[in-house]
Amino acid sequence: MMTRTTIAAGAALALMIGLGGCSTGAVVTAEAPVATAPAAEPVPTPEGDATTDAETTSAPGDYLDYYDGAIAETPGLKVLFFHASWCPKCRALDEDIKANAIPTGMTIFKVDFDTATDLRQQYGVTLQTTIVYVDDDGELLTKGVLYENTTLEALIAAAP
Numbered sequence: 001m002m003t004r005t006t007i008a009a010g011a012a013l014a015l016m017i018g019l020g021g022c023s024t025g026a027v028v029t030a031e032a033p034v035a036t037a038p039a040a041e042p043v044p045t046p047e048g049d050a051t052t053d054a055e056t057t058s059a060p061g062d063y064l065d066y067y068d069g070a071i072a073e074t075p076g077l078k079v080l081f082f083h084a085s086w087c088p089k090c091r092a093l094d095e096d097i098k099a100n101a102i103p104t105g106m107t108i109f110k111v112d113f114d115t116a117t118d119l120r121q122q123y124g125v126t127l128q129t130t131i132v133y134v135d136d137d138g139e140l141l142t143k144g145v146l147y148e149n150t151t152l153e154a155l156i157a158a159a160p
Contacts, residue, residue: 063097
């Protein structure tokens with residue numbers, strides 16, 4: 001399961017590669033210094049750990065792997081998407097989510113249908129492709145099964 005740190009590190013690496021001039025054939029010399037962005041300032045957490053802002057909040061319009069504490073840490077509208085890797089309908093919805101723009105303020109968490117039995121029981125999920133909208137406390141707002149309409153548009157339309 002990817003953490004926000006892993007995602008942020010991957011994005012930073014992709015940005016560095018993209019800005020490295022590989023596609024333009026540019027040569028960087030000692031006379032032309034390369035500017036780098038300053039690192040984010042550490043923010044103390046209630047546990048006393050120092051983490052960056054990118055690690056403590058989810059950007060609007062995100063699609064992330066679910067992890068313990070994700071609901072409480074994430075602002076805005078939250079959706080749990082119960083996904084199974086072996087399910088063709090789940091893969092279709094996953095691809096459509098990745099291919100389209102998630103609305104600002106919405107975070108979709110991809111939950112492993114096969115291993116998240118506690119969450120399935122908590123929200124009464126019996127089928128993969130089930131989506132569950134939750135509030136800041138993890139209370140169920142609404143849910144639905146997108147087995148027949150595996151699109152981000154259908155997921156958005158199911159919002160409370």
